[in-house]
Amino acid sequence: MSLHGRGPVPDENLVQLLRPDGTRTDGSGYTEWLGDIDGAALRGLYEDMVVVRRIDQEATALQRQGELALWPPLLGQEAAQIGSGRALRQDDFVFSSYRENGVAYCRGVGYADLLRVWRGNAPSGWDPYAVNMATPQVIIGAQTLHATGYAMATKFDGADAVAVAYFGDGATSQGDANEAMVFAASFQAPVVFFCQNNQWAISEPVRLQAQRDIADRAPGFGIPSVRVDGNDVLASLAVTRQALDRARGGGGPSFIEAVTYRMGPHTTADDPSRYRDPNELEDWKSRDPIDRLARLLKAEGLLDEEFASQAKDTADRAAAELREACVTMPEPGELDVFDNVYATPHTVLAEQKEEYRRYLASLAAAPGGTA
Amino acid sequence: MSLHGRGPVPDENLVQLLRPDGTRTDGSGYTEWLGDIDGAALRGLYEDMVVVRRIDQEATALQRQGELALWPPLLGQEAAQIGSGRALRQDDFVFSSYRENGVAYCRGVGYADLLRVWRGNAPSGWDPYAVNMATPQVIIGAQTLHATGYAMATKFDGADAVAVAYFGDGATSQGDANEAMVFAASFQAPVVFFCQNNQWAISEPVRLQAQRDIADRAPGFGIPSVRVDGNDVLASLAVTRQALDRARGGGGPSFIEAVTYRMGPHTTADDPSRYRDPNELEDWKSRDPIDRLARLLKAEGLLDEEFASQAKDTADRAAAELREACVTMPEPGELDVFDNVYATPHTVLAEQKEEYRRYLASLAAAPGGTA
Amino acid sequence: MNTMTFGRAINSGLRRALEHDSRVVLIGEDIGTLGGVFRITDELQKDFGGHRVIDAPLAESAILGTAVGMAYRGYRPVCEIQFDGFIYPAFNQIVSQVAKLHYRTQGRVKMPLTIRVPFGGGIGAAEHHSESPEAYFLHTSGLRVVSASNPQDAFLMIQQAIACDDPVLFFEPKRRYHSKGEVDEDAGLDSYPMEQARVEIAGDDATLVTYGALVQVAREAAMAARDDGISLEVIDLRSLSPIDFATVEASVRKTGRLVVAHEASRTGGLGAELAASITQRCFYYLEHAPERIAGFDIPYPPAKMEHHHLPDLDRILDGVDRVMGRPNSLSGQEGN
Amino acid sequence: MNTMTFGRAINSGLRRALEHDSRVVLIGEDIGTLGGVFRITDELQKDFGGHRVIDAPLAESAILGTAVGMAYRGYRPVCEIQFDGFIYPAFNQIVSQVAKLHYRTQGRVKMPLTIRVPFGGGIGAAEHHSESPEAYFLHTSGLRVVSASNPQDAFLMIQQAIACDDPVLFFEPKRRYHSKGEVDEDAGLDSYPMEQARVEIAGDDATLVTYGALVQVAREAAMAARDDGISLEVIDLRSLSPIDFATVEASVRKTGRLVVAHEASRTGGLGAELAASITQRCFYYLEHAPERIAGFDIPYPPAKMEHHHLPDLDRILDGVDRVMGRPNSLSGQEGN
Numbered sequence A, B: 001m002s003l004h005g006r007g008p009v010p011d012e013n014l015v016q017l018l019r020p021d022g023t024r025t026d027g028s029g030y031t032e033w034l035g036d037i038d039g040a041a042l043r044g045l046y047e048d049m050v051v052v053r054r055i056d057q058e059a060t061a062l063q064r065q066g067e068l069a070l071w072p073p074l075l076g077q078e079a080a081q082i083g084s085g086r087a088l089r090q091d092d093f094v095f096s097s098y099r100e101n102g103v104a105y106c107r108g109v110g111y112a113d114l115l116r117v118w119r120g121n122a123p124s125g126w127d128p129y130a131v132n133m134a135t136p137q138v139i140i141g142a143q144t145l146h147a148t149g150y151a152m153a154t155k156f157d158g159a160d161a162v163a164v165a166y167f168g169d170g171a172t173s174q175g176d177a178n179e180a181m182v183f184a185a186s187f188q189a190p191v192v193f194f195c196q197n198n199q200w201a202i203s204e205p206v207r208l209q210a211q212r213d214i215a216d217r218a219p220g221f222g223i224p225s226v227r228v229d230g231n232d233v234l235a236s237l238a239v240t241r242q243a244l245d246r247a248r249g250g251g252g253p254s255f256i257e258a259v260t261y262r263m264g265p266h267t268t269a270d271d272p273s274r275y276r277d278p279n280e281l282e283d284w285k286s287r288d289p290i291d292r293l294a295r296l297l298k299a300e301g302l303l304d305e306e307f308a309s310q311a312k313d314t315a316d317r318a319a320a321e322l323r324e325a326c327v328t329m330p331e332p333g334e335l336d337v338f339d340n341v342y343a344t345p346h347t348v349l350a351e352q353k354e355e356y357r358r359y360l361a362s363l364a365a366a367p368g369g370t371a
Numbered sequence C, D: 001m002n003t004m005t006f007g008r009a010i011n012s013g014l015r016r017a018l019e020h021d022s023r024v025v026l027i028g029e030d031i032g033t034l035g036g037v038f039r040i041t042d043e044l045q046k047d048f049g050g051h052r053v054i055d056a057p058l059a060e061s062a063i064l065g066t067a068v069g070m071a072y073r074g075y076r077p078v079c080e081i082q083f084d085g086f087i088y089p090a091f092n093q094i095v096s097q098v099a100k101l102h103y104r105t106q107g108r109v110k111m112p113l114t115i116r117v118p119f120g121g122g123i124g125a126a127e128h129h130s131e132s133p134e135a136y137f138l139h140t141s142g143l144r145v146v147s148a149s150n151p152q153d154a155f156l157m158i159q160q161a162i163a164c165d166d167p168v169l170f171f172e173p174k175r176r177y178h179s180k181g182e183v184d185e186d187a188g189l190d191s192y193p194m195e196q197a198r199v200e201i202a203g204d205d206a207t208l209v210t211y212g213a214l215v216q217v218a219r220e221a222a223m224a225a226r227d228d229g230i231s232l233e234v235i236d237l238r239s240l241s242p243i244d245f246a247t248v249e250a251s252v253r254k255t256g257r258l259v260v261a262h263e264a265s266r267t268g269g270l271g272a273e274l275a276a277s278i279t280q281r282c283f284y285y286l287e288h289a290p291e292r293i294a295g296f297d298i299p300y301p302p303a304k305m306e307h308h309h310l311p312d313l314d315r316i317l318d319g320v321d322r323v324m325g326r327p328n329s330l331s332g333q334e335g336n
C-alpha cells in the first residue's frame, strides 16, 4: 500500500535569477530589487557564502573532535541564508531555528557566541538585542509565533521594522506554524515567513509534510507567497527584499519558500546514508549555491586569483578564530545552573541553591573530596 | 488603528442549488448527485429540518426552565446539518463539535442521549459505536484529528467507509485543524472536513479567523475544497455526497465550507446583543434554510396542508418526547464518579473510592446525616 | 473602600495596569467587544482600543506564542485563557518558551507575561470548564503561580502579576467571580507581597491550608470547628509557586497538624508538595501526618456529580478530625 | 536468555507486539526508514510495512490525535515522541482526549494507546532533549505511567503497556539505551505485572525508591552504603501511576526511613507524592522525614552543567545520610 502522495516537485515555479550554470535569467521582474548589487556587492555575497561554509565545516570538525556536543550543518543552504540575511535591516528582528548560522553571521553574531550553546557551555549564545536575532529555537515551529507577535508589537509601536521567521519544510506541519499564518494575516503583521525547504526533516522527505509546493499553503491564509530558488543567492536576496518592503509599507505578511538542499546530515548525530539515496546528493551538488555564484563572478571577471585567495584567507581566518573561540571558552561555574531562572528573587530556588552550595562544600571537605 | 483585514465575503463563490426564494439554480454540475431526490425525499429533508429546529427550540426552553445546564442551539444551521447528515452512509463515522445535534438526529441518536450531557447527568450521551458518531467534542478542533486518524485506520482496513469531521469557522484557527489537513493529505485519508462557517465564534466574527474564504485554505494543503450555501439543504447534500464518493473511491480527503449563520446565541449562556448588529440577523432570516425549502415544496405542490401539519405533529411529538426524556432521566449514583476512569483495575483509585464510600456512610450515620 | 465583586476587582486591576503602563496589552478570545465570557475585561477595549485589548483568533498556542513575541519587544502581555481546560493547546509555548526564555537567554530577554486562567469547579459547567491545572505549572520551573481568593487580593495581585518581570499564572477561582468584598483601590502594590501567604484565621490546634475558591470554605470550616472545640488556623496560600513555606511552617510548628485542601486531583497535586515539604521541615513538630482533602483521581465529572468530587465543608472537617485523631470516616465503625 | 541492550529489548518487545496483534501500529517521526533517532524501531517498517510502522509528518498533536482516531476504530497505536521535550505540543490531545475518552464515553471507547517517551538527561544533549515530564502525566487522571530500568523489564513492560486497555505513558530512560542485560524472551506477559514495583535490593536501614535511569545509581548507592555499614533497600518503582504503595509501605514499615530520587524538578515531582503518601500511610513507623533527591527547580541546564542538576551517587548518599541522621551536607559544619 502506498501511504503517501507524490509530494511537491523541487524544480517547478521557482523565482530564479541565476541559473546553476552561473548565467543570469531575465529575472521575471525581480531584478529591480537588485539595482545596487554591483560587482563589489556580488563579491561580498560570494565571500559571505564562502566564509559561512568554512565556519560550518570547522564547527563540524570541532564536533568530530569532541569540542562541540552537536552541530547542525547548513551545508548547501548558504545562498538562502546569505541572500535573505543580507536583505535585512539592522532593526529588523530574526527568529530562527537551529540551522540559521549563516543568518546569524549576517546579523553579526560572534564566533564564541555561535558555539556556546553547541559546546554545552550555556543555554544560549548571544544577546538577542545586540544583534536583533533571537537565539536558536529547537522546538519546531514555535518561533514562527514569536516572530508574528513581535511583528504585531512593531505595528503597535508604529515602527517600520520587520520580523522574520526562519523555519524548515518539516516545521510547516506543526500547528504553531499554521497558527502563525492565521495571526499574521488577521493582524496584517509585518512578518516574513522564510521557509528553507531543504527537502528533508531528519529522515523524512518533504513529500511527507506537503502534497503541494509549500509556497502554495500561504495564499489560503491570505498571505502572498513566492517560491524561490534557495540555491540562488541573488533570487533569495531579491524576494526577501520585496517581502520586507511589503511589510514595511503596511502590506502585511509574506511567505517565502526557498527551495534548497541539506547537503550534510541533519546534525552531526545523524547518518543520512540510512535513509537517503546518494544520487540525490550528487544531483544537488550540480546546483551548489557557491559554485553557481562563482561561475557568474568568473564570467564577469570578478573572480580573479587575488580575490579568490582573499576570500579563502578570510574564511580560513574566520575558521581559526572560531576554533580559538571554541577551545578557549570559559567553563561555566558550579552554581550557574541557578542563575536567571527568574528575573526576581525566588525563595524556594534560593534555598535550593544554598543547600547545593553547602553540599558542594561538604563534598570538597570530605576525605578525597574534589568539588 | 484597524487591526484586522476585511475578511471573507459570505455570498461569493457558493455552490447553490436552491435560491433563497425557493427556485432551483442550474446546479452547475451538482444536480447529478441528487438524481434520487424525488418529492418524497424533499419532504423528508423538510421534515428533518422542521424536527431538528423544534427539538432545538425545546432544548433551549428546557435550559431556560432549569432542566438543562446549557444548550448550544443550531438554529439557522439546519440545512447544513441535515443536508450533510443525510448524505452519510451508516458505516461512515462522524466526529463533531457540540453544535451538531442535527447531524446526531440523522445518525439516530435518541432524545435522552442527546440531552444527557447537557443536563449534567453523564460525561456524554450515547454509545459512539451504536450510531457511528463520536459524542460531542468541546475542545475546539481536536476532533478533526480524530476523524483523520479514524480515516487512516479505515484505509488500513481496506474498508470504504468515510470519516467526517464537523467543526466551525473558529476552529480553523486551531493548530489541530491545520495539522489534520496535513495528515489527511499526506496519508490520502478518506476524511471529509465539514466546516460550518456560521459567521461567528462566540463573539468573534469570522473575519478575525480568516482573511479569505475558509474553503480557500484546503487546496494549499493539497485538499480539494468547495464552498457551499449551507442554508441550502440540497446543495449541502450534493457536495457532501460528492466528497464522500471521492473518499470512498480512494480520492482522499475533501474540505467543505458550508456558509451559514448562527441565528441564536453561541449557547444559552451567551448574549449576542452585546456584540452583534441585529440587522445582521434580519438579513439572514431572509435566507432561512427551512423557509427556502418550503418555498420550493410549495411551488412543486408538495407542501399541502396535510403534509405541513404532519411535519408539525412529528416535530411536536419529538419535542414532547425530548422533554419527557429530559425530566425523567435517572439521576447518577453517588459513586458513579469513579466509574470508567480506567478500563482495568486501578489500585489507587479503588482506594479513593472505598474511602469515599466510607465517608458517605459516616455522613449518613452522623446525627442529622443525609447521604 | 468600595464594595465590589471579585470579577469587578480584576477588571479594575486590569484597568489600572493598562493606564499605568502603555506596554500592557490584553489578548484573548472574546475579551474585546464582549468583554470576556465572564465580563472580566468589560469595557476595556472600548476605553483602551483594539490594540491594547486584543480579540485573538481562536488558538491558544498562538495567543501565548505571539505574547512571547510581544514580550521580546518590551511589552507586558496579559493573556486570557477562556477556561482552565483550554490552556492545554498553549502548554508547549508556556512550558518550553514562556518558562524558559529568561533562563535560555541568560536574563537578557524578560518574559513579564501574565496568564489569566479562570479555574475550578462548582458552577455546574460542561466538560473542560471546571479544571484545576495549577499543579502542572507549579512543577514547571521558571513560572510563578498565584491565586487570589477575595476581591481585594484579586485587585492587587493582578497588578502585581503584571508588574512582575517573571511570567505569572494567575488562577481566578471562577465560582467566586460574583462574590463581593471591600476593595481599597488606593492600596499600593507593595502593601502585601504577591508571594506571601496570609493567615486568614489564627488558631492553635491544626493548620488548614488552601487557596482560591476553597478559602471561603476553609473559613466556614474554621467556624464549624470552633463550635466543635477545635481551633483551626486557616492559611490562604495565595502564591502556589513559590510556596511561602515560612508562613506555613510557623503555623505547623505551633499546631503540629496540617490539612491541605484543593480541588485538583490528589495525586501529584499541590497538596503532595505541601505535605512533603512541611513534613520535611517540621517533622519533629508533627503530631499527625498531614492530610490532603482533594479532588479524586478522576477526570472532572459532570455537573450533577461534581459535589462528589469537590472538597466541601464536611470533607474538610473530616480531614480535620483525622489530624485531630477524632472519630472520622476512616476511623472505627462505619455508619451503615 | 539473550544478552541485549535496553534499546534492543524494546525493539524486540515492539516486534512481538506487532506480530501478536495486527491492530498494533507504530506512529512517530523518523521511526520508519531511519528506525528512529535511537534506532528503537530499527527494521520494523521494513518487516511490517509502512502502514504498521508509520512515519508521521512533523506534528506531535496530530500524532496523538490521529492515534486517538485509530483507537476509535479498534487499533492499538504506539506513538513515539522523539524526545521528552517534544511531548508538549501533544499535551492537549493527551490530557483532554487520550486520558478522558474512556471516562467520557462511559467505557464504550477504549484508548489502548502507548506513548513511548525517551526521557531524562545525562547524555550531554541540547535543550529540550533531557527532560523528565512524568509528573505532568501522573497528575493526569485516566493515564497510566510506567518506566523500565533494565532490558528485561523493557522487553516485557512495552508489551504489557501495548496490551493494556488503558493509555500508558512509557518512559524510556534514554541514557540506558545502550546498557546491556539478560533478557528472557520467553517470559510471559503475566510473569511480573506492569503495575508492581520491585525490591531490587533488600535492606533494613532505609528505603531508597527511584525509577528509570536512577535505578542503576541507586544500586551503586546501596553498595556504597553497605561499605559504610548502612543496609539500603532499593525499590524500582516501575509504575509511576498508579504507584505500588503496598510495596513501598511494606519496606518503609521495616526501615522507617525513605529516600526518593528522580531527575525531574523537585517541586511537584513524583517524590512529593511518594513522600506525602508514605508519610500518611506509615507515619508512626517513620524515624525521619522522607528525603527527596531530585533535579532542582530549574529548566534543564546545558550539557556542561547537567551534573550539577542530576542526582548522582553522592547526592543520593547524602540523602541517605540525612535520613540516617548521620553527618551530611546540611548538618553541622560546612566544608570550607
Ligand SMILES: Cc1ncc(C[n+]2csc(CCOP(=O)(O)OP(=O)(O)O)c2C)c(N)n1
Pocket: A097, A099, A138, A139, A140, A167, A168, A169, A170, A171, A172, A198, A200, A201, A202, A262, A266, D029, D058, D060, D082, D086, D089
Ligand atoms: C516539537 C519538536 N518535535 C520534534 C523535534 C525533533 N526534530 C528536530 S529537527 C527535526 C526536523 C526538522 O525539519 P525541518 O523543519 O525541515 O528543518 P531542517 O532540520 O531541515 O532545517 C525534528 C523532527 C523538535 N525539535 N521539536
Ligand SMILES: Cc1ncc(C[n+]2csc(CCOP(=O)(O)OP(=O)(O)O)c2C)c(N)n1
Pocket: B097, B099, B138, B139, B140, B167, B168, B169, B170, B171, B172, B198, B200, B201, B202, B262, B266, C029, C058, C060, C082, C086, C089
Ligand atoms: C481549545 C478551546 N478554546 C476555547 C474554547 C471556548 N469556545 C467554545 S466554542 C468557541 C467558539 C467556537 O466557534 P466555531 O468554531 O466557529 O464554532 P461555533 O460555536 O460557531 O459552532 C470557543 C472559543 C474551547 N471550547 N476550546
Ligand SMILES: [Mg+2]
Pocket: A168, A169, A170, A196, A197, A198, A199, A200, A201, A202
Ligand atoms: Mg528541512
Ligand SMILES: [Mg+2]
Pocket: B168, B169, B170, B196, B197, B198, B199, B200, B201, B202
Ligand atoms: Mg462559528
